[in-house]
Amino acid sequence: MARTAQLAEMPWFGALDRAAGKLSRQVAEALREAVRKEDIRAGDALPSTRSLAASLQVARGTVIEAYEQLIAEGFLESKAGAGTRVAQALAEPRPAQEPRTAARRAVKACLPERSQTFARIAKEFRPVALVPFAVSVPLGLTAPADTWRRLGNRLRAKGPGAPTGYADPLGALPLREEIASYVRKSRSVRCEADQVIVTSGTQQGLFLASQVLLDPGDQAWVENPAYRGVTAILESMGHRDTMVRVPIDADGINVEAGIRMAPHARAAFVTPSHQYPLGMPLSMSRRSALLAWARAGNAWVVEDDYDSELRYQGHPFPALQGADPDRVVYLGTFSKVLFPSLRLGYAIVPRNLTDAFCGARVLMDRHPPTADQHVLAAFMAEGHLERHIRKIRNVYAEHRLQLIETLGALLPNDLAWLEPGDQGMHLVLWLAKGTDDRAVAELAARRGVTVRAVSPMFARGTGRPGLILGFGGFSNAQMKAAAQRLAAVVNEEAKLAKRRTRSR
Ligand SMILES: Cc1ncc(COP(=O)(O)O)c(C=O)c1O
Known part of the structure; x- marks a missing residue:
């Protein structure tokens, strides 16, 4: 007897528009939007493809295609036996519940200046989501080989690595x-x-x-x-x-x-x-x-x-x-x-x-x-170690070229351009004058893309807007998808910057 799929309960999932193009793309976009609005959060389980398809009244293949696309982008992850979930890497570290502003100010006022400085620094150094373009993320070919685990198992139990x-x-x-x-x-x-x-x-x-x-x-x-x-x-x-x-x-x-x-x-x-x-x-x-x-x-x-x-x-x-x-x-x-x-x-x-x-x-x-x-x-x-370095050098060289090519195709030169260089595991993408690079980094984070703003690295009053993009061990598909979302954010922020300049 055929199983009746359970209907998925997702009130935030709007109706699909059958006249508005590919349904799998609409399903994927609705899921991205749900993550953005925090209707679903990092680690949350998604319904099975069968029950989501039944709820949306679409073919199961449509939902499978949407899930596969989001897995390739690093938005979702799927593990045998655990179903499909929103990727843990999208978890934004949440600041602890803060007291009311006035009370907070009073508490702050009696803290030594040094603790206030450290508290500001803690905010700046909050861990970022390990999605493109976070720097030094050991994934795929850039993860250390099984040897690392084997040596660890051997040396931690007995011998020099044992407790002393x-x-x-x-x-x-x-x-x-x-x-x-x-x-x-x-x-x-x-x-x-x-x-x-x-x-x-x-x-x-x-x-x-x-x-x-x-x-x-x-x-x-x-x-x-x-x-x-x-x-x-x-x-x-x-x-x-x-x-x-x-x-x-x-x-x-x-x-x-x-x-x-x-x-x-x-x-x-x-x-x-x-x-x-x-x-x-x-x-x-x-x-x-x-x-x-x-x-x-x-x-x-x-x-x-x-x-x-x-x-x-x-x-x-x-x-x-x-x-x-x-x-x-x-x-x-x-x-x-x-x-x-x-x-x-x-x-x-x-x-x-x-x-x-x-x-x-x-x-x-x-x-x-x-x-x-x-x-x-x-x-x-x-x-x-030497073998590992030889291997990752090749991987990074390729990822670097791919990222340069992808960004070049997506962003016009008057909005963003790359600082030349031939080394390392990050690139600097300069942004047009007047762009708020911190705002770009924040908005990008909300869209599942990690970048660091360059302007805070300059002395006060000398900064230029730009972004640090790491090319880590992410797959080509993940980097392409992230580059597209980043390009959209840069475009949006550039329009805001123009409006700000006009209204001055
Ligand atoms: C220029 C520079 N120096 C130092 C560090 C710190 O590295 P570590 O992880 O070894 O503390 C970093 C990390 O990003 C860096 O970019």
């Missing part, structure tokens, strides 16, 4: 040895394992460097624009007024300008291999000038080398550290080449600074969790 007491604050020696050998070979960094401090990522390396190298009142050079993770550290640690934002041009940080602005700064925070976010490498003459300035004034250079493994043409510039290992604190991370939730990176510091970094590290969190350090050491020792 407190360990060396500098990190597990086998990992420090692997890191030293890897950066010597791949980045021409000059170091031994005793100079390597395993961190929980470059974010912590930047924090340690600012604590160890800067006394109250010391000036520090920071690129303009720069990674918010570094400017936010300095703002929150009492260096807001002593942070000197040095301009960037086609050769990277303008050292002459830095010397004019703050000749006696104590440290320079730079991204010489791949300026963040714009992408150009620091030229050879600027490298020499930067190191000469640091030597002459007894200053330190903090080199954030976050993604130089991912270069697609020619050879990468060697690390700046190799040119003067006594002046440079070198920071590296496994977030880009492996995955960010690993929370492992490294600081390589001049010998006379290792004790200071070690002390600061102990007070912060003693040391990183031991088990994953041993898993990573084995992963590197057996050659898996």
